[in-house]
C-alpha cells in the first residue's frame with residue numbers, strides 16, 4: 483500500500499491570498515517586520531486577528547512554548563503561519579499542540595513546507611527535523627504575490643532547493659508512482675520557469691515539489707548539503723553543488739537539466755572549511771537521507787563527492 487498525505491485544502495494561484503476566507507479570532511504568526519506584515523495582512527483582507535510578530539528565525543521549542551503560553555487563554559479559532567520556513571514551523575507545531583485549525587501561507591517558495599508533515603525546531607541549540615501527520619495544514623495558500631519585493635538571492639536559493647527536492651524525491655527509494663508523478667511535473671515546471679525567465683511559476687512548481695518529496699524523502703544531495711549548512715552556507719546555495727554531484731553519482735535522469743538550471747541561476751563554487759574526511763564521517767550518520775538514496779553510498783563515495791565540489795568538478 484502507498485499513502486500520500488497533503489493539506490485538506492490548497493488554495494493557489496493569483497489572488498489566492500485575498501480570495502480565501504479567514505476565520506475570526508485567528509493568531510497570525512510571522513517573523514516579518516511590522517511594515518511588511520501589515521502590507522500582507524491588508525492584502526489578505528482579514529478582519530479579526532491577533533498578530534504575533536516577535537518570532538525569531540530558526541525557532542526553538544522554548545520560543546514555541548512561550549507563544550503557546552501567551553495565547554492559550556484566547557480561545558483561538560486558527561493559527562496562521564505567514565512567512566518563510568520559521569514562521570510556518572512555529573505555526574505547525576503550536577497549532578498541532580493547541581488543536582486549532584492550521585493555515586499556512588508561504589511568502590518564499592522553495593521548501594514546500596506548506597505541503598509537508600515536516601517541522602524543524604531547535605532543541606538545546608541543535609536543529610531537529612520532526613515529522614508528524616498533525617503538522618499538515620488544514621488550508622495551504624500559495625500565491626505568487628509575495629515574489630514581488632523578495633530579494634533576488636533568496637528567490638534563487640529557494641528555487642534551487644525546490645529543484646533539488648523534486649529531483650532527489652523522484653529518485654528516492656521511498657517514492658511511489660504518485661510521488662514520482664508529482665516530483666517529475668514539479669521539476670518540469672521549475673526547469674521551464676528557470677530557463678525561460680518565468681519566476682511567477684516558481685510557487686506552483688515548489689508546491690508540487692513539496693507534495694512529492696514530502697511523501698517520500700530527499701537523498702544524497704541533501705545529506706551532503708548539511709556539511710555546508712553547518713558552516714553557515716544557505717541551504718539552497720549549498721544544494722546547487724551538492725545535488726549536482728549527487729545526481730552524477732546516482733546517474734540520475736535529472737543530472738543534465740539540474741546542472742543547466744544551476745548554471746542559468748549562477749552560483750559560486752563551494753569550499754568546505756573542515757577536512758573532507760571529518761565531514762564525510764558526519765554525513766555518513768545521516769541515514770534518513772542516505773538510506774533512501776537509489777545507490778548505496780559509502781564513506782569513500784562521500785569523500786569523492788566532497789572533493790568534486792571543492793574542485794568545482796560538477
Ligand SMILES: [Zn+2]
Pocket residue numbers: 593643646647704717
Ligand atoms: Zn531542502
